Amino acid sequence: MKKSLVALAALAVAGMASAQSSVTLFGIVDATISGFSNKSEGALGQNVTTSQTVLRNSGYNSSRLGFRGTEDLGGGLAASFWLEGALNNDDGTGAATGGGQNWQRRSTVSLSGAFGEVRLGRDFTPTFWNDTVFDPFGTNGVGTNIISTANGYNNPGSTISQGGFTANTTYFRASNSIGFFLPPNLGGFYGQVMYAFNEKTSYDPGTLTPPGASAFIANPTQAGRNERAGRYAGGRIGYAKGPLDVALAYGQSTIASNYFAGTTNNLNTWNLGASYDFGVVKLFGEYSDAKLKQDTSSNFVAGATNPFGFREPGAEGWLIGATVPVGPGLIRVSYSAVDYKNTGAYINQVFGFQPDPKADKFALGYVHNLSKRTALYATVARVSNKNGADLTVGGPAFYTTTSALTGTLTPKNSTGYDLGIRHSF
Numbered sequence: 001m002k003k004s005l006v007a008l009a010a011l012a013v014a015g016m017a018s019a020q021s022s023v024t025l026f027g028i029v030d031a032t033i034s035g036f037s038n039k040s041e042g043a044l045g046q047n048v049t050t051s052q053t054v055l056r057n058s059g060y061n062s063s064r065l066g067f068r069g070t071e072d073l074g075g076g077l078a079a080s081f082w083l084e085g086a087l088n089n090d091d092g093t094g095a096a097t098g099g100g101q102n103w104q105r106r107s108t109v110s111l112s113g114a115f116g117e118v119r120l121g122r123d124f125t126p127t128f129w130n131d132t133v134f135d136p137f138g139t140n141g142v143g144t145n146i147i148s149t150a151n152g153y154n155n156p157g158s159t160i161s162q163g164g165f166t167a168n169t170t171y172f173r174a175s176n177s178i179g180f181f182l183p184p185n186l187g188g189f190y191g192q193v194m195y196a197f198n199e200k201t202s203y204d205p206g207t208l209t210p211p212g213a214s215a216f217i218a219n220p221t222q223a224g225r226n227e228r229a230g231r232y233a234g235g236r237i238g239y240a241k242g243p244l245d246v247a248l249a250y251g252q253s254t255i256a257s258n259y260f261a262g263t264t265n266n267l268n269t270w271n272l273g274a275s276y277d278f279g280v281v282k283l284f285g286e287y288s289d290a291k292l293k294q295d296t297s298s299n300f301v302a303g304a305t306n307p308f309g310f311r312e313p314g315a316e317g318w319l320i321g322a323t324v325p326v327g328p329g330l331i332r333v334s335y336s337a338v339d340y341k342n343t344g345a346y347i348n349q350v351f352g353f354q355p356d357p358k359a360d361k362f363a364l365g366y367v368h369n370l371s372k373r374t375a376l377y378a379t380v381a382r383v384s385n386k387n388g389a390d391l392t393v394g395g396p397a398f399y400t401t402t403s404a405l406t407g408t409l410t411p412k413n414s415t416g417y418d419l420g421i422r423h424s425f
Contacts (some may be wrong), residue, residue, distance in 0.1 A: 023069035032059030032420025036395025040409040050396040059141040059418035063087040117181040126236035127251035134273030136321040142393040142416035143363035145336040147317035170232040188241030198230035228257035243277040284321040314341040332365040357389035383414040
C-alpha cells in the first residue's frame with residue numbers, strides 16, 4: 001500500500017513538473033538551386049561576366065536547428081532558454097569553423113514576468129529587426145533588400161571602400177548582450193533595448209595598452225589597439241495592432257578604436273519601417289540611415305585627424321514592397337535602393353570630382369505552400385550599380401582586374417535566381 005502511494009506521489013510530481021516546464025526541438029531545412037551572373041563593364045564597352053550555379057541553403061527561410069524551453073516559476077515569473085544554430089544542409093555541415101555545429105543564431109537565457117523580459121546572451125540587434133521584418137523577402141535569398149546587403153558584415157560583393165559599413169560585426173546579432181523587452185500587454189506597443197559588451201581588456205595606466213606607446217610611435221599604422229571594438233548599444237520601439245505595424249530603431253556599433261591616436265569609430269544607424277495589411281495586399285516600407293562617426297578624445301586630435309571638418313561617410317537606403325496572397329501561394333515584390341555619402345577622398349567632398357556610389361535592386365518571387373510547414377518557392381532579382389558601387393545578389397565577386405585586354409572595369413549589374421523547397425519542423 002505504501003509503495004502504491006509512493007508511486008502515485010511520484011507520478012503526481014512528474015505531472016506537475018511536465019505541466020510547469022516544456023522543451024521544444026524545432027528547425028528549418030531550406031534548399032535551393034541558385035544562379036548568379038555579375039557583370040563588370042569597361043570604359044570602351046568591354047564586358048566581363050562572372051557566373052555560378054550552386055545548390056545552397058536558406059533561399060526562403062534560414063536553415064536552422066534549435067532547442068527552446070520554458071519553466072513556470074510561479075507568481076507570474078518564467079525562466080526560459082533558446083539555443084539556435086545555422087545548418088548547411090546542402091553539404092551536411094554546421095555553420096561553425098570546420099563545419100561543426102554552434103548556436104550563433106541565438107543563444108540566450110531569460111527571466112520574464114509582468115515587468116517584461118530580461119534576456120542575456122547572443123541575439124538579434126534592435127536595428128536589424130526593421131531590416132528583416134519590413135522586407136517582403138525577410139533578408140533571405142537573392143531577394144534580400146539592398147539596405148541589408150550594403151550594411152551586412154562581410155556580405156558578398158560589398159568590398160567598396162564604404163567607410164567600414166561592411167566591417168560591422170554587430171549588424172545582424174550581438175554577442176555578450178543584455179536585453180530588455182517590454183511586456184506584450186501594452187495595447188499594441190512593443191519595444192526593446194540592448195547593450196553588448198566588447199569584453200576587451202583595459203589598462204591603467206593607458207600607456208601600457210598593447211602594442212605600447214613606443215611601438216606605436218615607431219609604427220603608428222599597426223593594428224592591435226581596438227580596445228572598444230565590438231560594443232553595441234541600441235533600442236527599438238513600435239506599435240502593432242490590427243493590420244498596422246510600425247517601428248523605429250537606433251543603434252551604435254563600435255567598429256574600431258585607437259587609444260594612442262585618441263579615436264573611436266562608431267557606426268550610428270537608425271531606421272523606420274512599417275507595414276499595412278489590406279487583406280488583398282500587404283504593403284511594406286523602410287528608410288535607413290547609417291553614418292560612420294569618428295569620436296576624438298580632444299579638440300587637438302579632432303583638428304589633426306580632420307582639420308577642415310569634412311563630413312563622415314554615410315549610407316542612406318529605402319525600400320518599398322508588397323506581398324499578395326493568391327490561393328495557397330504568395331507573390332512577393334520589392335524595390336530597394338542605397339546611396340553612399342562622402343565615401344571618397346576628402347578632396348572629392350570639396351571639388352566633387354566623382355559622384356557618390358549608388359545602387360538599386362528589384363526582386364520578384366512566388367511562394368507556393370504545400371502545407372503549413374512545406375513550401376516551394378522561386379525568386380529572381382537584379383542589382384544595378386552606379387559610380388563604383390559593387391553590390392551583388394550573391395555569388396562570385398565582380399571581375400575588376402585591369403588588363404590591356406579589358407582596360408579598367410567597373411561593377412555594373414548583378415542578376416540571380418532561387419528555385420527551392422523549405423520544410424519546417
